[in-house]
Amino acid sequence: MNIDDYESLPTTSVGINMTAGAIAGVLEHVVMYPLDSVKTRMQSLTSASNMNIMSTFQNMITREGLLRPIRGASAVVVGAGPAHSLYFGAYEMTKEMLTKFTSLNHLNYVISGAVATLIHDAISNPTEVIKQRMQMYNSPYSSVITCMRDVYRKEGFKAFYRSYSTQLVMNIPYQTIHFTTYEFIQNKLNLDRRYNPPVHMVAGGAAGACAAAITTPLDVVKTLLNTQETGLTKGMIEACRKIYHMAGPMGFFKGMTARVLYSMPATAICWSTYEFFKFYLCGLDRDQYKSSITGRSELQEPRKTAYVLPKSTTDEDPSLATESLAVDTAAGTLKDPAVLHPTPPTVNAAGAIKTVCELSTRTAAPTINLHTRHTEVKSPYERGFSST
Template identity: 55%
Template sequence: MEDDNPYESLPPSSTVTTHMLAGAAAGIMEHSVMYPVDCVKTRMQTLVPDPKADYRSLLDAANKIIRYEGLRNTMRGFSAMAVGAGPAHAMYFACYEAVKKRLSGNQQGNHLANGIAGCTATLLHDAVMNPADVVKQRMQVFGSSYTTCLQCARSIVRKEGVWAFYRSYSTQLVMNVPFQAIQFVTYEAMQDFLNNERGYNPSSHMLSGGVAGAVAAIVTMPLDVCKTLLNTQEACARTHLSYINGMAAAFRTVFEFRGFQGFFRGLQARVVYQMPSTAISWSVYEFFKFLMTHRHSKDDCGYLSASVPVGNVNGVNVHAVSPLRTE
């Protein structure tokens, strides 16, 4: 008998590697599939748009970009994202699982532990992803003068210094710490409702991830607008400042140009981006975790041990180990 689901309790010798590989795959897949929508979101958050890029809605923005600039332009900055997303998400999920296990001991329903784990993982994730995000968003804005991500990165270092890659880091953390905490707590709460046994259940992982992404996106939207401004610096010519530094300056600038509603420009695009991307991220992550878990369960005779729930004794879940022959 055992009181833990082996899918949730991976072999100690392989836990870090498993979570990092699964996390890297999830991150790259998540950002790749939804990247064009991310481009639309960045465009819609522009404070002083060119008349040719004054978008009224998500569909209007997508239509104008594709019609006048070509579908290829929705993928500008993709290589910067690809370079950053893999290692960032690898550390993100590995840290999340390690902290969650340390605080809760794999006990279900410990939402405080889940939230703390999500916040801690965010610190590592953003330290890696922030420079990539700066380059990505400068490539995405309308009329960007950069032809490649490498050229963009070199230009930023030459003109603004390495610090420019972390100008939005504090704002990113202020946004992502509550975003990830909300996302993880919502995801785990949804799993308690849809998948209480914590087995591999693709539909519950996808639905839980989608709901978690949408809720977190709505709550943290104003901070995302400020982060985009700090990354792109696109309004500096109108603010009489060399650079916009800090969250307070970003909030003042957004309000000056767009008023209160400016903090929610691109909300539809962000929700449309976050729902499927978070669903994809969690689904891919859980799939790879499931796949690698069962690989470690394979014995020397070519059998795969599958844990099957058979009942409950005194509040303890009982599993039987069923060998599955693999060729």
């Protein structure tokens, strides 16, 4: 590993990434849970869903009590911790590993996001079912345990994973858009991956808003499969048919505004919390901290430096100073070659032939072409070496 590869490595460990991810996931879902309840209600196919965000929220409080918008939050607290812990841990590990096999940063983000989603959704899908059943209008469930027991008794264990395939179809593009957008903004505003709260919040909010808007139709399908409010719906195709039959083409965009307004601050909170605890737990100064693999190779131009060594001066007095210059092509300055390449005291300066080598500061530097020829060089014994 060369020095550029070493300096590009993050300064955090897997344990720190997983701990920070668990805290970020719980905080994100708890803070934004009331708006998530409103989004679920607005995606419902019942007549109660024909209201805007504020009307839906007010209707929940006036008819069902002040605490109604946060019913089912305990299920999210239990599921979000381990789900987001493995989610961020898998993403960071996969992203770092793939840098050894590909230099295409966007492909790296897509694959890493897909791997993280597979693990996250396998853990979070049962909690999504419980949460959304408790969020629906006229829900008969008052506690997480009661809901879980009733669903298992009536529909079996497969009910907790009925929407898993749909959730993957939705979340894989969601997370690839999410991570790619976040990393893109990071590469523009925070290339060195330092701890920068404003950039983390802006990048996280923009990533969540873009991903949420594009994947709203699949979220509506997932909500129907989780809630089963129109009778038993077995799969994604059947759910699409019911949505189209009952609400038309626009039914697939129900609750999109609420979903974007939920995802934008939620992802901003999640990323800023995640980056804060990564920085805090690693115990390093801000100048020494590097949060993750950077996109340096994609955004920076390679820098080349040409070094010109002393040229032949056979017709001149050897005692005279060598008249040559070292040119730094990147900085555009002239430097004294005696500082860079001083002439050894035992070698005749008149016998040195001009040598040029081009070096690159890129991570994968080209082979150095170095051709030298020395004349009138004395034998080792004549230069003072012992004959023994």
